[in-house]
Amino acid sequence: MAGTVGDLGEFGLIAEITAGLPTAPNVLVGPGDDCAVFAPDGPVAVSTDTMVAGRHWRENWSGPHDVGRKAVASAAADLEAEGARGIGVVISLALPAETPAEWARQFSAGVRAECAEAGLVLLGGDLTQAPQIVVTATVFGDLEGRAPVTRAGARPGDVVAFRGRLGWAEAGLAVLNRGFRSPAAVVNAHRVPEPPYGQGIVAALAGATAMVDVSDGLLADLGHIARSSGVVIDLDPAAFDIAEPQTAVAAALGGKDPLAFVLTGGDDHALAACFAPSDVPEGWVVVGAVRDGEPGVLVDGETWEGSAGWAHF
Amino acid sequence: MAGTVGDLGEFGLIAEITAGLPTAPNVLVGPGDDCAVFAPDGPVAVSTDTMVAGRHWRENWSGPHDVGRKAVASAAADLEAEGARGIGVVISLALPAETPAEWARQFSAGVRAECAEAGLVLLGGDLTQAPQIVVTATVFGDLEGRAPVTRAGARPGDVVAFRGRLGWAEAGLAVLNRGFRSPAAVVNAHRVPEPPYGQGIVAALAGATAMVDVSDGLLADLGHIARSSGVVIDLDPAAFDIAEPQTAVAAALGGKDPLAFVLTGGDDHALAACFAPSDVPEGWVVVGAVRDGEPGVLVDGETWEGSAGWAHF
Numbered sequence: 344m345a346g347t348v349g350d351l352g353e354f355g356l357i358a359e360i361t362a363g364l365p366t367a368p369n370v371l372v373g374p375g376d377d378c379a380v381f382a383p384d385g386p387v388a389v390s391t392d393t394m395v396a397g398r399h400w401r402e403n404w405s406g407p408h409d410v411g412r413k414a415v416a417s418a419a420a421d422l423e424a425e426g427a428r429g430i431g432v433v434i435s436l437a438l439p440a441e442t443p444a445e446w447a448r449q450f451s452a453g454v455r456a457e458c459a460e461a462g463l464v465l466l467g468g469d470l471t472q473a474p475q476i477v478v479t480a481t482v483f484g485d486l487e488g489r490a491p492v493t494r495a496g497a498r499p500g501d502v503v504a505f506r507g508r509l510g511w512a513e514a515g516l517a518v519l520n521r522g523f524r525s526p527a528a529v530v531n532a533h534r535v536p537e538p539p540y541g542q543g544i545v546a547a548l549a550g551a552t553a554m555v556d557v558s559d560g561l562l563a564d565l566g567h568i569a570r571s572s573g574v575v576i577d578l579d580p581a582a583f584d585i586a587e588p589q590t591a592v593a594a595a596l597g598g599k600d601p602l603a604f605v606l607t608g609g610d611d612h613a614l615a616a617c618f619a620p621s622d623v624p625e626g627w628v629v630v631g632a633v634r635d636g637e638p639g640v641l642v643d644g645e646t647w648e649g650s651a652g653w654a655h656f
Numbered sequence: 657m658a659g660t661v662g663d664l665g666e667f668g669l670i671a672e673i674t675a676g677l678p679t680a681p682n683v684l685v686g687p688g689d690d691c692a693v694f695a696p697d698g699p700v701a702v703s704t705d706t707m708v709a710g711r712h713w714r715e716n717w718s719g720p721h722d723v724g725r726k727a728v729a730s731a732a733a734d735l736e737a738e739g740a741r742g743i744g745v746v747i748s749l750a751l752p753a754e755t756p757a758e759w760a761r762q763f764s765a766g767v768r769a770e771c772a773e774a775g776l777v778l779l780g781g782d783l784t785q786a787p788q789i790v791v792t793a794t795v796f797g798d799l800e801g802r803a804p805v806t807r808a809g810a811r812p813g814d815v816v817a818f819r820g821r822l823g824w825a826e827a828g829l830a831v832l833n834r835g836f837r838s839p840a841a842v843v844n845a846h847r848v849p850e851p852p853y854g855q856g857i858v859a860a861l862a863g864a865t866a867m868v869d870v871s872d873g874l875l876a877d878l879g880h881i882a883r884s885s886g887v888v889i890d891l892d893p894a895a896f897d898i899a900e901p902q903t904a905v906a907a908a909l910g911g912k913d914p915l916a917f918v919l920t921g922g923d924d925h926a927l928a929a930c931f932a933p934s935d936v937p938e939g940w941v942v943v944g945a946v947r948d949g950e951p952g953v954l955v956d957g958e959t960w961e962g963s964a965g966w967a968h969f
Contacts, residue, residue, distance in 0.1 A: 386694065
């Protein structure tokens with residue numbers, strides 16, 4: 344069996360990755376041609392997301408299966424946030440020739456596993472050599488004739504609600520940074536996010552006026568809605584139910600406020616959306632209100648002290 | 657004025673890159689939301705292509721404007737090869753924080769320039785930090801109800817024809833590798849390919865039975881058609897009209913056969929297609945024939961000695 348990606352070669356690796364791939368009736372051409380071809384039912388939503396080894400994951404903390412899952416999940420969460428149903432994904436994988444072939448196999452298995460969760464078909468990709476591993480996932484979704492839910496429609500009088508996890512991945516990262524591997528729940532949340540698949544369409548059908556994927560942190564991402572919609576979003580800190588592992592991690596970190604994880608932790612890919620008060624779907628947690636004013640996000644009427652979330656540069 | 661990408665920050669740079677972007681009636685949501693949204697007329701073709709600094713270009717040979725153009729052109733050529741009309745592109749740009757902001761501006765200008773050539777709208781992207789520059793362009797095209805032209809439809813009795821340049825970029829690379837900067841025509845061809853935009857649809861409408869983007873080299877890429885279609889492709893070396901700069905470069909390199917550039921040089925993104933003999937569109941050059949046999953590509957009935965083209969690993 345070939346030991347490295349370089350031994351296996353581009354076409355050998357592609358043959359392994361694409362062997363027996365599931366497909367779908369709306370996929371007319373799958374991997375292996377100049378293009379993949381799919382037949383959507385209406386307008387198409389598209390988003391692209393890149394992860395870089397050493398920056399978005401560390402090799403001693405995340406295995407290749409985790410990386411494959413996370414790459415797909417991070418991009419698929421953007422489809423949810425637009426209210427789209429997933430169609431497919433193309434993956435660009437750049438990696439050193441000396442990468443073990445087994446790394447690529449497990450990465451590919453992770454991609455397939457997350458595609459199954461997210462309702463996506465792996466449509467194709469690109470494989471190239473680079474000094475370190477860089478993964479780009481580009482996803483396509485079908486709006487099925489619905490209007491896209493953008494960041495720009497929030498109105499004074501709306502409430503703000505979220506669905507999914509907040510601050511779990513950040514608590515996991517804090518633990519790993521201290522050299523620990525538990526609590527497992529938050530460490531695993533850092534390795535593989537669990538976006539609330541299907542809830543984007545639920546929110547769209549319920550009449551969400553604006554929606555965003557929480558990738559950088561709730562305050563940072565609601566800030567996009569606030570500025571795009573020209574509104575103030577005021578969060579009620581008492582509305583957040585802080586999970587036990589986060590409280591434990593915050594205490595272990597010398598009395599950090601666990602609310603900071605919830606408000607500023609990224610990478611969990613919860614959905615946050617604005618609704619008329621009567622339109623909030625079941626299972627969504629109302630955590631704030633939308634009102635007129637200088638666009639921005641407040642916590643209990645005040646500006647949050649400290650970072651609002653992840654900075655890319 | 658901010659000096660580096662890190663000074664400018666993610667959102668500062670995105671604001672610059674997306675300021676005053678052209679759009680199109682079929683683009684419902686442009687850059688700045690979780691997803692871009694477009695409304696196609698029929699099945700959608702998609703392809704993704706990654707370029708890595710130091711591997712796909714060298715900083716002292718290609719400027720950022722060249723890199724932006726080449727990234728878009730390489731991906732757009734795949735849409736041509738499927739017979740699709742370009743809709744849009746999303747660009748993932750990973751780069752070190754210390755990259756001059758001016759590099760990113762010129763890259764972005766190159767992306768816009770090539771989008772204008774290719775009939776594409778820049779729909780969005782991702783910007784992230786990495787130890788070296790990695791660019792992924794993912795393109796979408798509209799088949800406008802036509803069947804995709806795959807690699808699998810060539811039939812014995814067809815002829816093989818191409819449109820565009822063959823071996824120019826490779827001759828340019830050979831010159832640069834020797835430390836020279838001329839002939840300018842081939843050096844520029846290495847920096848920025850000139851795919852024959854619009855000819856993919858022409859070929860599809862003429863009834864092309866199979867088509868491929870020549871990105872790795874004519875022999876390598878026709879090999880994909882031969883294997884996918886289960887046919888032999890036999891090229892006539894006398895049918896190629898070898899351009900003067902290539903002859904000059906081949907002579908300067910100590911009597912290299914200039915035909916090698918034409919048959920194995922990648923990166924020019926010509927289109928190669930198979931047609932019934934009566935269907936070849938105007939301006940396409942017939943260079944071979946399709947027949948029954950063990951799938952593969954021959955030159956004058958013989959196996960080509962030496963590399964068939966670019967190897968990714």
